[in-house]
Amino acid sequence: MNLEAILRAGLSTGTILIFATIGEIITERSGVMNLGVEGMMLIGAMVAFKVSHVTQNAWLGLLAGILAGGILSLAHGLVSIHFQADQTVSGLSLTFLGTGLALVLGEGLTGLNVPTIPDVDFPLLSSIPYIGRIFFTDFNLLVYIGYFLVPLSWYFIYKTRPGMHLRAVGEKPSAADSLGVNVYATRYLYTFVGGCLAGLAGASISIAISPGWYSSLTTSGQGWIAIALVIFARWNPVPAALGGYLFGMLRRFTLDLQGPMAILGFRNPFFYNHNLVFFLQMMPFLLTIIALLWGSGAARRKRKGAPSALGVPYIRGERGL
């Protein structure tokens, strides 16, 4: 049990969740709910791994993974924005579709060694005593990108003009439309951006943070946890990031818990009965439910919640939101 190790592992694996969660926040802010995160992550992970293997270049792999997630999300965009289909079911079907495609196209990739995105020290900041060692040393490059993405996306959503358009389209598309914002184009754009970030999340698993392709186990439900984090964070990237890092730490904590024979002088049950591990593995999923419970309670109390037009298709010239 080493707190520093747990914190560092949390920052590292939490990055995956943060990419996916911020992507979904941006998509949902525009009024489109895309529940296909798990599918987009999986396709992103597979494509990144495959391209990285074929070209022997991790950067090309990363780019391809990002685009793969984005392209898949456009399918959801078409069905939910233009065809006005039920977005929940469309998102679900995107998960199946992404999973199926990833399994079919990813056949035979398991066990291959591919070039990966390197681990690096952050220049200058890594030499800060203590803090530098914990936060800026020997992390995967994408972890630092995650650090930047959080304030950047917050600034974009709340402080810039396009960010304001994004929120307007998600809150009251008819008003945004009458002010000359193209609702359809905005929704397509941010669905695509969200898909790209989900693809990046997938790629950051397979070719960066925990490299490898293990078919559908590669993502193991993290796409769904990301969607829960969106609600928990009330559509704000900053709490989403805290949640993501906490989940990453929790994951490592449950692993570490099995190691020592005694904790604080007490006999460690997880060391003596290995079957109890299954209860530890349940933890992330149970905590997601608890986080959701807390998030929906807080959303009700503070009257701050989902974008008003979330999941509601916009039809020009018809009464509605």
Place this chain on the structure above:
Amino acid sequence: MKFPFKVKIEKRIEDLPKWMPLVTSLGAVLIAFIISGIVLYLIGSNPIRVFKYFFSAAFGSWGAFSDILVKATPLILIGLGCCLAFKMKIISIGAEGQFFMGAFFASLVVLVPLVPLDSPKVLVLSLMAVMGIIGGALYGLIPGLLKAYFNVNVIITTLMLNYVAVYWNNYWIFGKYSDLGFQMTPTFDKVAWLPRLADMAKEIPFFSGITLHLGVVFGLIAAVLIWLILKYSRWGYEITLIGDNPKAAEYAGINIKRNIILVMVVSGALAGLAGMSEVTGVVHRLQEEISSNYGFSGLIVAWLAKLNPFAVIPVAILFGGLIVAGREIQPSGLSFLIQGMILFLVISSDVLLRYKIRVTRREEEVV
């Protein structure tokens, strides 16, 4: 020069022709197969050979067809539960977990054991069915309560509970009820096996090797019951009204909270019964792999059947075929891909039911 034609999408005002939903669904299935074929071609297999093999593996013989019906049985039960929930616009995807809990509770009857194992078969099996129903219903109750009283998103709670159920199940089959340390329980005593057609092979030789078991009858009975509920009962009317117009339902004095909980419990119970039928009719023990993603396929079945309880049966048989064939062919993710494609195309084709697409010449517009 401008493009001479103009595509216009208009809302349908007149009633839909009766054949439309069926044709669009069939079209969606067909296109799903074609696109999957193209994907197969692109990765360098021969799609025609794969699909030929697919259909012969699935529908080639009576034995294979009975295997399909066996796979269709849990899909029918789960699909019916989804019909009920989706009618009320509650997107529960927890059938997979409820299936596991149903299987677990039913297995307890034999594993604990709750009744002496020399009791009559009818008693043991009925108790197992009741336990399976209770297990699934309780596991549906949790997200139901969370939704009704705390407005917690059902999709995510049910999905998270699916993972929890698998780990819960693992804890018992790796631990207390493990068979000599293997990841499964010992095979159940014969008293806990659902009767199969193959059991009658002595009297009717044709049935030898036919795996079809009594569970399929549960599915058929449930289909009739759900149809009656939706069509003739007050409760069915309330479900439909809440789904179509929750505001109107509230003004009409319908208790929405109670209905959410009830629907989740009943759909959970159906999935739990599916779990019981699978462990007693097919696997005859509790193990990690008791479900071929039935929970998720069942959801697609309900959607493709347009939430019609009787349509669930043929659609479940089609998906049973996909699962049986999927076991035999490479690449193994193919049946998953086709299922996802079908769901995706079905919901996109719904646009044809709500809108008319008209292609007109530009000149006509001017005049």
